[in-house]
Amino acid sequence: MKYGILLNKGNVNIGDDIQAFAATQFLPSFDYLVEREHIDDFVSDDGEPVGVIMNAWYMWAKWNWPPSKYIYPCFVGFHYADHQLSKQPGSPFKYEFLNGIGGQYLKDYAPIGCRDYYTLDQLQKLGIPSYFSGCITLTLPKMPERKNKGSYICLVDLDPWVEKRIKKMLANEDIEIKVVSHRRDRDMDMPWNERKKIVTNLLTLYQNARCVVTKKLHCSLPCLAMEVPVLLIKQMEDDIRFTPYYDYLHHVRTSDFMDGNFEYDFLNPPANKDDYKPCREALIQSIQTFVEQTKDLNATVEELDKTTYSPQELLQWRHDLMKVSMDQWLVKYRDLQKKYTSLQKEEKKNLALIKKMRSNSEANEKLCQEKEASEKEKTEKEADSDSQRIVKKAKRIVKKVVRMFQ
Numbered sequence: 107m108k109y110g111i112l113l114n115k116g117n118v119n120i121g122d123d124i125q126a127f128a129a130t131q132f133l134p135s136f137d138y139l140v141e142r143e144h145i146d147d148f149v150s151d152d153g154e155p156v157g158v159i160m161n162a163w164y165m166w167a168k169w170n171w172p173p174s175k176y177i178y179p180c181f182v183g184f185h186y187a188d189h190q191l192s193k194q195p196g197s198p199f200k201y202e203f204l205n206g207i208g209g210q211y212l213k214d215y216a217p218i219g220c221r222d223y224y225t226l227d228q229l230q231k232l233g234i235p236s237y238f239s240g241c242i243t244l245t246l247p248k249m250p251e252r253k254n255k256g257s258y259i260c261l262v263d264l265d266p267w268v269e270k271r272i273k274k275m276l277a278n279e280d281i282e283i284k285v286v287s288h289r290r291d292r293d294m295d296m297p298w299n300e301r302k303k304i305v306t307n308l309l310t311l312y313q314n315a316r317c318v319v320t321k322k323l324h325c326s327l328p329c330l331a332m333e334v335p336v337l338l339i340k341q342m343e344d345d346i347r348f349t350p351y352y353d354y355l356h357h358v359r360t361s362d363f364m365d366g367n368f369e370y371d372f373l374n375p376p377a378n379k380d381d382y383k384p385c386r387e388a389l390i391q392s393i394q395t396f397v398e399q400t401k402d403l404n405a406t407v408e409e410l411d412k413t414t415y416s417p418q419e420l421l422q423w424r425h426d427l428m429k430v431s432m433d434q435w436l437v438k439y440r441d442l443q444k445k446y447t448s449l450q451k452e453e454k455k456n457l458a459l460i461k462k463m464r465s466n467s468e469a470n471e472k473l474c475q476e477k478e479a480s481e482k483e484k485t486e487k488e489a490d491s492d493s494q495r496i497v498k499k500a501k502r503i504v505k506k507v508v509r510m511f512q
Contacts, residue, residue, distance in 0.1 A: 107155065107156075107157050107178070107400045107401055107402075107403045107404075108135065108137040108138065108150065108154055108155075108156050108157070109133040109134065109135050109136060109137055109138070109156060109157045109158070110136075110137060110138030110139060110140045110148075110156045110157070110158045110177075111126045111129050111130055111133070111136065111138075111139060111140065111158070111159070111298075112126065112129070112140050112142050112145075112158055112159065112160060112161070112162050113126045113139050113140065113141060113142060113298075113301075114141075114142045114143065114162070115139075115141055115143075115294050115296075116143065116292055116294050117292070118289055118290060118291070118292050119288055119289060119290075119324075120288040120289075120290060120304060120305065120308060120324075121243075121288050121322065121323065121324030121325070122162075122163075122324075123301045123302075123304065123305050124243055124246075124305050124308075124309070124324050124328060125161055125162065125183070125241070125242055125243055125324065126301075127246075127301075127302060127305045127306075127309075128161075128242045128243050128245055128246050129159040129161060129242055130302075131245070131246075131247060132159065132245075132393045132394065132397055133157075133159075133397065134397065134401050137156065138150065138156050139298060140156070140158055140177065142162055142164070142165065143165065143166055143167050143170060144167075144170060145165070145170055145171070145173045145174065145177070146170045146171065146172070146173060146174055146424075147170075147174065148173070148174040148176055148177060149174065149176055150176045153176070153407065154176070154406075154407070155176060155177075155178045155405065155406070155407045155410050156176055156177055156178065157178050157180065157396070157397070157400045158173075158177050158178070158179055158180065159180045159182065159242065159393060159396070160173075160179045160180060160181045160182065160183070160184065161182055161183030161184070161221070161241065161242040162183070162184070162185070163185045163186070163221075164184070164185065164186045165186065165203070168202065168203040168427065168431065169203070169424050169427045169428040169431060171203045171208050171211075172207065172208055172211035172212075172413075172420075173211070175407055175411055175413070176407055178400065178410050179215050180392075180393060180396040181212070181215055181216075181217075181218045181219055182219035182239040182240075182242060182389060182392055182393060183219060183220075183221040183239055183240065183241045183242045183389075184218050184219060184220050184221060184225060184229075184236075184239075185220065185221040185222055185225045185347060186201065186204065186225055186228070201228055201232065202427065202430060202431075203427060204228075204229070204232055204234070205232070206423055206427075207415050207419065207420060207423040208423070208427075209232055209233075209234060210413070210414075210415070211413060212229070212234045213233075213234055213235065214412040214413050214414075215412060216234060216235035216236065217235040217236055217237055218234060218235065218236040218237075219236070219237060219238070219239025219240075219389070219392065220236050220237065220238055220239060221239070221240065221241045221347070222238075222346060222347050222348070222349055222350075223238065223349045223350060224346040224347075224349065226238050238350075238385075239385075239388075239389055239392065240382070240385040240386070240388075240389050241323070241324075241327055242389065242393075243324055243327040243328045243331060244327050244330060244331050244382055244385060244386045244389060245331060245386055245389055245390050245393070246309065246328050246331040246332060247331075247332075248313060248332045248333065249306070249309045249310040249312075249313035249314075249332060250310060250313070251313065251314060252310070252314045254314060255313075255314040256314070256315075256316045257281070257282060257316070258281065258282035258283065258284050258314075258315055258316065259276070259281055259282070259283055259284065259315060259316050259317055259318070259319065259372055260284050260286050260311065260312060260315045260317075260318045260319070260320075261273075261283060261284070261285050261286065261319050261320075262286045262287070262288065262318060262319065262320035262321075262322055262325045263286070263287050263288055263289070263320060263321060263322050263325070264319060264320065264321060264339060265321070265339075265360060267364065268339055268360060268363060268364070269285065271363070271364065272319065272372070275372070276372060276373075279373060281316065281372075281373060284311070284315070286308070286311070288308075288322055288324070288325060290304075309328060309332065312325070312328065312329055312332065312334050313332050313334055315334060316335070316372075316373070316375065317334070317335040317336065317337065317372060317375035318334055318335070318336045318337075319336070319337045319339060319372070320336065320337075320338060320339070321338065321339055321340035321360075323345075323347055323348060323351065326338050326351070326355055327351065327382075329378070330354060330355065330378055330382050331386065333377075333378060334378075335356075335375035335376065335377060335378060336355065336356070336378060337355075337356050337357070337358070337370050337372075337375070338352070338355045338356070338357040338358075339357070339358055339359075339360055339363050340357075340359070340360055341359055341360050341361065342357070342359055351382075353381055354378075354379060354381045354382040354385075355378070355379070356370060356376065356378070356379070358370070
């Protein structure tokens with residue numbers, strides 16, 4: 107059996123590469139990179155089956171499902187993108203691609219190990235045999251320790267106000283603060299060796315930190331796996347991907363942290379909880395079993411293929427799915443267009459009102475200036491008149507005094 111790793115080549119989040127890196131530790135060979143967003147197009151060099159650990163967030167291009175027949179899958183860490191719930195821009199689809207042939211594919215290769223409880227619940231509602239497996243990043247090994255171990259704290263993709271508060275709290279302490287981000291520029295052509303180096307350096311950085319503070323899933327879970335003290339700071343209700351990981355992690359809501367309602371010593375951080383370890387061990391065992399069962403397997407794609415649909419049925423299903431998607435986009439676009447047109451009209455009214463208000467303001471300013479000038483002129487005339495009266499009065503007094511002494 108040849109093996110491949112699943113990769114989102116166009117990612118801007120290093121967390122995707124951390125998942126791929128975690129998968130490589132189990133594989134006896136690394137023969138292929140399988141692009142997640144074109145998973146249906148994958149073809150092996152010799153038409154041979156390729157074993158792939160399918161831990162991933164599926165999927166932006168929903169009609170690129172199900173995977174190619176050349177992929178022999180091990181489904182663990184499965185999560186699908188409900189963009190509305192996860193507050194992500196993208197397809198209006200929810201789980202349409204998991205009905206029909208798409209759902210039957212998962213049933214054929216069930217049970218499906220899910221990365222979170224939300225996905226597990228949705229698959230079970232669709233009648234797809236599934237269980238909670240956890241995320242493959244929980245299986246990461248420890249990285250090398252350095253001489254500077256414990257001399258710094260990592261702040262990873264925190265909200266700016268949280269980061270600022272922690273820096274202020276530790277300003278007078280003998281500890282270095284390293285600010286880290288999992289976000290990078292998109293690079294479709296970055297080779298795996300370079301991606302692997304970035305991941306290795308990043309995980310080694312975390313391994314040697316006194317503690318790591320983050321709101322990222324694929325920072326907090328690797329830290330659990332490597333037994334690096336980690337604190338999660340985020341609003342807990344805003345991301346379906348994190349259940350049940352809140353139970354595994356020391357965590358605090360952003361609002362509580364900012365109000366000072368938390369107990370965590372950044373300089374002497376508590377050890378992580380052990381709650382995740384049964385999940386980690388079960389996931390490792392599951393993947394190792396898959397590898398043991400396949401590594402010496404000498405079979406054709408046809409012999410391993412568990413599906414029953416024909417290529418023509420698959421093509422028709424994808425065509426129909428794409429049509430549904432386009433129809434949904436058109437409906438959504440029409441609604442957006444109506445809102446946009448309404449906003450444009452409202453904007454024109456507001457601009458006209460602003461213009462009128464500005465014109466009135468300029469007119470009022472001009473009137474005020476004219477009134478001010480008129481009052482100034484009047485004041486000056488009155489002042490001149492008063493001066494003249496005083497001078498005349500003074501002259502009369504002088505004349506009167508002169509007559510008295512004559």
